Amino acid sequence: MGRLSADIYPTELRTSLRHQRSFIRYVGGFAGNVCTGLARLQVGTAIVSKVGNDGHGEFIRDFLSREAIDVGWLGIDHTLNTPVVFCEIWPPDRFPLLFYRTPTCPDWELTANDFDVDAVAEAPILLVSGTGLAREKSRGAHKVALERHRHTAIFDLDYRPMFWPSPTAFASAVKDLLPRADMVLGNEDEVRAATGLDDARQGIAALRAAGPRVLILKRGGEGAVLFDGDRVLEVPPVRREVVNGLGAGDAFLAAVAHGVLRGIDLGTAVRRANWAGAFVASQVPCSEAMPYLQDLDAAVPSKS
Template identity: 80%
Template sequence: MSSPEVVVMGRLSADIYPAQIRTPLREQRNYVRYVGGFAGNVCTGLARLQVRTAIVSKVGNDGHGEFIRDFLTGEGVDAGWLRIDHTLNTPVVFCEIWPPDRFPLLFYRTPTCPDWELTTDDFDLEAVAEVAILLVSGTGLARDKSRVAHMAALERHRHTTIFDLDYRPSFWSGAEAYRHAVRAALPRADIVVGNEDEVRAATGVEDPRQGVAALRALGPGVLILKRGGEGAALFDGDRVNEVAPVRMEVVNGLGAGDAFLASVTHGLLRGIDLETAVRRANWAGAYVASQVPCSEAMPYLKDVDAAVPSIS
């Protein structure tokens, strides 16, 4: 691969998804394994949208880590900065699937895991600083080593930086710890993406619009508020654009936000105006939510191009 256009840092996992939906974990006997986590899903989504993408993360020295590496390289992701931790195992995630809106997760990644042990020795800071877009998420700030590496990348980066709020309560001692970490990172972000619950967690403000204003006051010029079945809201300068949702039957909503982010990022790279990019992202998110997998359900560019003109 030639030089990447985008670098995605952060969380990886082997997602262990049930073969049966609407069934509690205690009754499940059969599962399918997929690549998951913020970085795994977003990298796959970008690669399928024909974006040259590199990942910065870590996996364990085990079969799950090999599975993740093989899948990502097979999708065309540059895994040169996907390092191996020889002490910790690759994290796994189990879930239950209760459409349309309940998808409880069981994470096996505490007290720490390979991607939380990421350091600046694991990647080329100067090379990352020069890519067109750097994508990071809140989860990468949840442990000291990873937080230092993420902040170093944010501080060095010379172009567009997108920060996904990506709040997972079980990764933090409390919302205040998450809030403190996010407040340190956001002055270095150009665009913030998150849902209403994540905005509340990041600000402590109950009203989403006031929370958006509080986050933007820290520096980011653009905030994209994901609203699930209600679409998205784009806050850009003094403008607020409500972008209509795309209606599809929801099967598993867990990967929708990552598909959304990949599509927005593709739009920015290709000079698509931001409102249109968000409209395309709404379709991509709905498409993934209509299926069981996350990474393996990410749409290809031809799918998005064909579908978006039909959105009213």
């Protein structure tokens, strides 16, 4: 549920947007990437979002449909254009983004009237992100979906400072929905922003105290840490040459959600997620780089 965009990526690495002359378009955004990742892991997936009545929106709908994603709740806004995102790619760790989605865009205009709340309530897993809370209408839709949902809700903090008037506004929105989440994912900066605490360890404790049973701290090239009840497990990274790290977190989340849905041990699911994130980070695209189930199973068996 949430953010969608047409991602406009450069055909040349290590080149500024000012000097880049050729680009290739992909489907992107939290919802687009995670849905694609799940579909390729053979999970029946539906997207809840909106696009504009334009060629970018049609491109997104066509791609998601080809990936066997249910687009019945992918609405069309007849006033606003589909968001576009440009990026620069400077491996291994600099990927500046230029978003065209303010002051608002179709997925931020999403309301509970745009989807079947009762059907979403019965989904085994509901995945949402912090970006979906950045505007009032979308925040309300997310709140309704989470309040009505009866199964596992996974919340990716997905903090993008340019979408918020202040870190405090982000923290307030997160605080309101945390009690309805069963699992939270984020990196140290996102944990700090979500709690207003400079000490990441205190922030982790604060997030866990707010309700979620499971918290996964994403540490990029240093792996991840799983907090599951009294269990704390440090999961080492998977070493691969990084080309574009922008889609790694969404691939990670898709693999975790797949593990939860299939009853895979969470520690193993996080190890598989680390591999999926590294796999996507070794390529330029995000959605189109998502691994298939046979690739993931071959790399990290589900019973390892």
